[in-house]
């Protein structure tokens with residue numbers, strides 16, 4: 001498989017059905033749907049989504065959405081916590097927009113119909129989570145916040161008759177001769193055909209890539225398709241070495257890495273090791289230390305035994321009321337969290353890096369925007385503050401919609417599509433190979449590009465990844481296209497992790513265990529680069 005190709009598979013314009021819309025949105029999580037609502041009815045908007053509309057990381061978010069709406073809180077405090085958690089790499093302008101615009105966007109979400117939980121005085125109930133200095137995390141149905149927000153947005157999108165096409169897989173972004181984005185090549189999974197969708201503005205809201213790791217809290221759709229497609233089209237990717245590992249996913253053989261929300265520790269649950277010792281006791285902020293700190297502490301304990309999350313400090317009634325989804329799922333796997341501790345371990349959770357954008361979601365490719373997890377404007381730095389991701393999806397979908405609204409009349413529909421030479425010299429893989437190649441990739445990433453990294457492991461990972469690429473050339477089947485994307489992104493993540501010779505936030509190098517001021521800069525990689533470029537924060 002060749003990374004230098006603009007397109008993942010060969011295609012011929014004359015053989016495709018061509019469709020037009022003004023604004024094309026890829027992805028139906030919080031960022032994609034909120035952008036669609038903000039842009040409708042000013043523009044003809046179409047949302048294309050990989051599976052059914054609800055399938056996204058948003059749907060699985062438990063803990064909540066951080067927002068400075070509580071008495072005694074302020075956007076400045078929220079900004080400060082975001083900066084402090086981000087380990088010296090947060091884009092201050094983006095963090096200020098996030099904190100200041102957050103209250104307006106969340107208030108709109110409430111007006112649209114999201115029902116956040118309230119306390120006994122019927123006031124919004126704000127929870128505490130790791131590295132927050134205030135109670136500021138809104139939640140819904142206890143631990144089903146993402147589901148409730150997604151439900152609201154889907155209902156609004158449907159009531160406004162916004163066109164949403166399910167089972168459309170993004171293959172590639174197409175550009176015109178002026179090198180502007182002018183559409184996308186997509187695979188219509190229902191009719192089993194490639195289609196060309198042309199638009200004046202394209203918004204990537206395609207989510208993250210947790211599926212590259214053996215253990216992940218992410219759903220099956222999270223294979224980095226949008227990030228890889230943007231990269232092939234020439235978009236810059238930023239901070240790809242920073243993958244956040246959530247400290248507490250269910251760790252039972254045969255069970256999925258189901259997320260056990262940070263809100264649980266916010267309510268008082270503690271971490272214990274196999275000897276029943278509270279190993280976070282002497283670490284600043286204990287169980288509510290930043291995520292990277294807690295994940296590494298758990299990882300170290302797991303080298304010698306099982307780690308458990310103990311809910312007994314919370315109490316049965318409160319557990320049942322506040323965490324009904326977690327309670328139910330753990331019961332399905334044989335653990336009653338109201339009476340016994342549950343085995344937990346870290347799992348790949350959220351990519352801080354992604355398609356490089358400014359605060360209006362603009363990429364380096366004209367007319368191509370990105371928001372949500374697939375985008376990176378530096379707002380999360382090297383370590384995202386808990387529950388800032390849903391807010392990020394809302395706020396930067398809103399800034400994109402403002403930008404497009406101001407600009408779109410200037411854009412003419414130029415679609416003299418640029419077609420690049422497509423190079424391949426590989427035998428096509430058989431479907432049986434795909435499954436095992438994917439498994440190999442996930443193992444490799446977990447073991448060598450995971451929570452703790454080093455030079456030797458990363459070099460080994462690079463060599464093994466190149467071997468996997470040698471065996472593989474994707475055809476037009478979703479599993480193969482996904483694998484092609486993950487292999488492409490694999491090389492980028494390894495390059496970024498290898499060249500950053502320090503430890504910062506979620507990127508921990510055992511051979512360079514300290515943060516180094518010289519590295520207080522963002523990594524940037526684009527197609528064709530043999531080395532990482534760096535830009536100041």
Ligand code: SIN
Nearest residue numbers: 062063261262386387
């Ligand atoms: C959680 O509920 O712990 C996840 C929330 C987040 O990742 O921000």
